Amino acid sequence: MNRSCRFSTLFLLTCAIVSGxxxxxxxxxxxxxxxxAHGDGSSESFLPSGQIALTNRSLGTLIREAxxxxxxxxxxxxxxxxxxxxxxxxxxxxxxxxESRQMLRALLIERFSIKYHFDDAAIxxxxxxxxxxxxxxETSKVDVHGDCVASAxxxxxxxxxxxLTMEDLAxxxxxxxxxGSWVVVDNTHISGRFDFSIEWGHLSAPQDIDDGGNxxxxxxxxxxxxxxxxxxxxxxxxxxxxxxxxxIHSDER
Numbered sequence: 001m002n003r004s005c006r007f008s009t010l011f012l013l014t015c016a017i018v019s020g021x022x023x024x025x026x027x028x029x030x031x032x033x034x035x036x037a038h039g040d041g042s043s044e045s046f047l048p049s050g051q052i053a054l055t056n057r058s059l060g061t062l063i064r065e066a067x068x069x070x071x072x073x074x075x076x077x078x079x080x081x082x083x084x085x086x087x088x089x090x091x092x093x094x095x096x097x098x099e100s101r102q103m104l105r106a107l108l109i110e111r112f113s114i115k116y117h118f119d120d121a122a123i124x125x126x127x128x129x130x131x132x133x134x135x136x137x138e139t140s141k142v143d144v145h146g147d148c149v150a151s152a153x154x155x156x157x158x159x160x161x162x163x164l165t166m167e168d169l170a171x172x173x174x175x176x177x178x179x180g181s182w183v184v185v186d187n188t189h190i191s192g193r194f195d196f197s198i199e200w201g202h203l204s205a206p207q208d209i210d211d212g213g214n215x216x217x218x219x220x221x222x223x224x225x226x227x228x229x230x231x232x233x234x235x236x237x238x239x240x241x242x243x244x245x246x247x248i249h250s251d252e253r
Contacts, residue, residue: 025092033248050092059080080241115244117240126185131222140193145164146164148161
């Protein structure tokens with residue numbers, strides 16, 4: 001059975017299965033089941049031990065997490081957002097987050113018989129750069145991929161993050177802040193992992209971001225000693241789900 005997808009350099013998306021051959025490691029043990037109590041809260045964790053636990057997540061959310069795309073870059077059947085599942089899986093320890101996502105991707109393809117492709121669209125890019133006075137970043141004690149905790153107060157939203165790279169921050173600004181209107185590209189040339197928080201209120205498409213100074217996006221990164229500058233128009237991939245099965249294939253390892 002041949003399955004293929006087009007490669008997107010923007011999000012470093014790789015095919016989970018090409019011409020019937022797995023392109024990433026697979027989980028040693030994996031259980032996927034429909035969530036029975038929809039009133040429960042949802043949760044997710046990618047642990048250094050190699051275990052992932054995703055609870056009460058819609059299949060659409062699971063797919064977007066596995067392919068690392070946001071809602072504006074995703075199209076599939078409407079029922080993907082109203083059917084909820086639990087995924088508990090164990091794989092090799094200390095796998096990078098991107099490789100864990102590839103393993104999750106392969107698992108979802110296997111259990112839900114997913115077929116997909118990517119469509120390209122032009123989009124404004126924003127370069128994340130170091131400000132004139134230098135970056136103000138706290139080095140993290142976490143030496144593996146970290147995570148962010150979401151909170152809100154009125155119209156003000158906040159993400160408190162630990163163990164993230166500048167590439168992770170750029171992706172966070174794209175997914176959390178962009179609403180599909182732009183993509184943020186890391187151009188800081190800073191390596192390592194850091195702990196930080198970002199806050200924002202209402203977000204709209206950026207206007208004259210190089211000159212505005214008070215743009216909401218600039219306010220998000222200014223406390224970190226970083227700035228955003230408009231870059232060239234880029235081509236962004238949109239994940240299109242062609243077919244997906246409601247029934248879970250029960251090949252549990």
